[in-house]
Amino acid sequence: MSGLTFRKRAEPDQRIDLAALIPSRLAGLTIAQIASLPIGTTRWLVTVGDLFDVSGDDPAQLRFEGGSQRFDRIGEGLDGGEIHVEGDAGWRIGRVMSGGRLTVTGSAGGFAGSAMSGGELRIEGDAGDFLGGPLAGEMAGMSGGTIRVGGAAGERAADRMRRGTIVVAGALGANAASRMIAGTLIAGGRAAGVPGRMMKRGTLILPGGVERLSPTFLDNGPADLLILKLMARDIAAGPAGPVPFDGAPMRRLGGDTAVLGMGEIFLPL
Structure with a gap:
């Protein structure tokens, strides 16, 4: 058996909703049935077969040969199997x-990994705003699983994050980990804005430094903690892959004391 392959024929002229194309929803469908699924977002009908050449017979492994910034909701609700996208993706992936x-x-695009509770999401390029964050009106963002970004992330990454691990190799946009409830966010580049604002618990490891910090964080001074060494080793050995710190001593700040105040930010000495 070979995985299902969706080969893009041309760039779409409207945004495309690919939420239906996950292994659990495609199991038992024929190629013809898959090709007839509607994926358009305007009054003009677009089906899978209009946009893709479909081949293969194993829905547990999906492959998109050719991505697009207009391909929204790839992997939304994914609960098993594997999806691989060659190229860019749009909003709300994973x-x-x-x-x-x-x-x-x-x-x-924005809201990648929004409200995810498990699994592995890897973005080799950049991620948009609200990485792992909630949609408007939702009370919590990411609650489990792992996200790895090879480039930079946009504003408000890990907003309302409750659990899980996010590793960003590059810089963070403004106000990362705002309203964070728990979980771990690690970034190799500089964090813009005021990271950690209104965070209750959770851990931010920012070896690239920060633009500025809220005055409601308390400087605890240099911290040579065994947990930093264990985190560097264990996270690097897991699905998140290499991390931009090695467990050496870092400066620790506690907060945000404007709320519960049990979070922590680690910065270079």
Whole structure:
């Protein structure tokens, strides 16, 4: 058996909703049935067969040969199996996923990994705003799983994050980890804005430094903690891959004391 392959014929002229194309929803369908699924977002009908050449017979492994910034909701609700996208992806990829693996070789739009509770999301390029964050009106963002970004992330990454791990190799946009409830966010580049504002618990490891910090964080001074060494080793050995710190001593700040105040930010000495 070979995985299902979706080969893009041309760039779409409207945004495309690909939420239906996950292993659990495609199991038992024929190629013809898959090709007839509607994926358009305007009054003009677009089906899978209009945009893709479909081949293969194993829905547990999906492959998109050719991505697009207009391909929204890839892997939304993914609960098992694997999806691989060659190229860019649009908004809400991997949203509410609970298992499986989703890989994008290019960049992704906003709300990637939004409210995900499990699984592995890997974006080799940049990620948009609200990485792992909630949609408007939702009370919590990411609650489990792992996100790895090979480039930079946009504003408000890990907003309302409750659990899980996010590793960003590059810089963070403004106000990362705002309203964070728990979980771990690690970034190799500089964090813009005021990271950690209104965070209750959780851990930010920012070896690239920060633009500025809220005055409601308390400087605890240099910290040579065994947990930093263990985190560097264990996270690097897991699905998140290499991390931009090695467990050496860092400066620790506690907060945000404007709320519960049990979070922590680690910065270079």
